[in-house]
Amino acid sequence: MSSKERKKYNELLASVKQTERISDIEIEEKLKKLRRLIVLYGIPTSEPNLRPVVWKLLLKVHSLDSHQYLRLVSRGRSSVADKIRNDASRTLKSDGDFQAVVGEHKLIRLLDAFAWQTEERGDGESLYVQGMNVLAAPFLYVQPTELEAFNCFARFIELTCPLYVLPTLEGVHRGLRLVDKCLQIVDNKLYTHLRRHNLTAEIYAFPSVLTLSACTPPLDQVLCLWDFLLAFGPHMNVLCVIAQVLLMRDDLLATTSPMKLLRTFPPLDAQPIISIAVTLVRDIPEDVYDDLVRHCFDPRHEY
Known part of the structure; x- marks a missing residue:
């Protein structure tokens, strides 16, 4: 990506982030342009803070409720804790960068919190199925905070692929x-x-x-x-x-x-x-x- 294209990328991101100043139609139009840039050039890895912002924009994660996440975390082990811990221990085990940045404990904490959230919103049963540990891992690695990773992961699962996490898969x-x-x-x-x-x-x-x-x-x-x-x-x-x-x-x-x-x-x-x-x-x-x-x-x- 040339410096001119990178400048265009950053200007587009800045305008999309100003959601309170533009209409929903304008936001969608700008997101279309952003998607086109991603296909053409990807997200420049030379700017490490760019990917977390782009992911949140694409998932429309505009607000973060830290009190809610802390409350869920404070509930501790969920009813599916054993499954979560068993899978977390194997998640990207051979990837040294992931283990250094994320590790097992953050992954367990996020998945337990998500299980508690689904139990509270649903029929009283915690949701956790095979593969959710691997789906959560990239969000924890990319986002600068656990809170941001949790909100992106929850939004991604609930909005874009809920049928992938049904007990029947x-x-x-x-x-x-x-x-x-x-x-x-x-x-x-x-x-x-x-x-x-x-x-x-x-x-x-x-x-x-x-x-x-x-x-x-x-x-x-x-x-x-x-x-x-x-x-x-x-x-x-x-x-x-x-x-x-x-x-x-x-x-x-x-x-x-x-x-x-x-x-x-x-x-x-x-x-x-x-x-x-x-x-x-x-x-x-x-x-x-x-x-x-x-x-x-x-x-x-x-x-």
């Missing part, structure tokens, strides 16, 4: 079916080859769909990919998973044991994955793309 299983459906549309030869070896997305893509690709290192590339997913919606992760598979296409077609390659995806490289995913949108029929968009949040939508 309904949204995740919908996403996996869409990986198969969209792969068949964009590359029937590769899809047929995988099916010939009894490979469906349920078998090879479950972790990547469950965690919105945050399970695949390195973390810095996960954050770049999440810049894109927060800008355009977590449904785009389905196409990002397909993009990762397409980047392995030649090797997959050349082997009689494709699962050996798919068992562990190659290290994440966000920019080519995003470029391929954006290109794939043009090949997806309108009705299938509508399924894609809705699969994260609309329980009434059937396909």
Whole structure:
């Protein structure tokens, strides 16, 4: 990104942050421009304070209730505390930067607080399902405070992908079916080859769909990919998973044991994955793309 483009980026951010001075329509128009900049250039990593601001703007986290978070934290261990601690101990364990910046205790505290919040708002049961630990991790790593991370995480889960955290993981299983459906549309030869070896997305893509690709290192590339997913919606992760598979296409077609390659995806490289995913949108029929968009949040939508 040139200095001129960076200046434009910063001016746009400054204007979007002035939410009390502009209308909702103007805010949405400026957010559209911001999303376009993210696709074209990403978020400049040379300015470390930029990503946390952009994430909060994209999620529309404009206010923080510190008293509410402290009250939830003060309740201590939730009814799902054992599950949380078991998963937290494994979260990004091999990533030294994450362990140094976040560590296990912050992650446990945030997830316990979220469990208490869902219990108070719902039917008296705490919400915690497999994968939520990995979904919370990037917010804790990016945001400067635990309070900001909690609000971003809660907003992200409740607004954009609530079906991904149902006890049945309904949204995740919908996403996996869409990986198969969209792969068949964009590359029937590769899809047929995988099916010939009894490979469906349920078998090879479950972790990547469950965690919105945050399970695949390195973390810095996960954050770049999440810049894109927060800008355009977590449904785009389905196409990002397909993009990762397409980047392995030649090797997959050349082997009689494709699962050996798919068992562990190659290290994440966000920019080519995003470029391929954006290109794939043009090949997806309108009705299938509508399924894609809705699969994260609309329980009434059937396909």
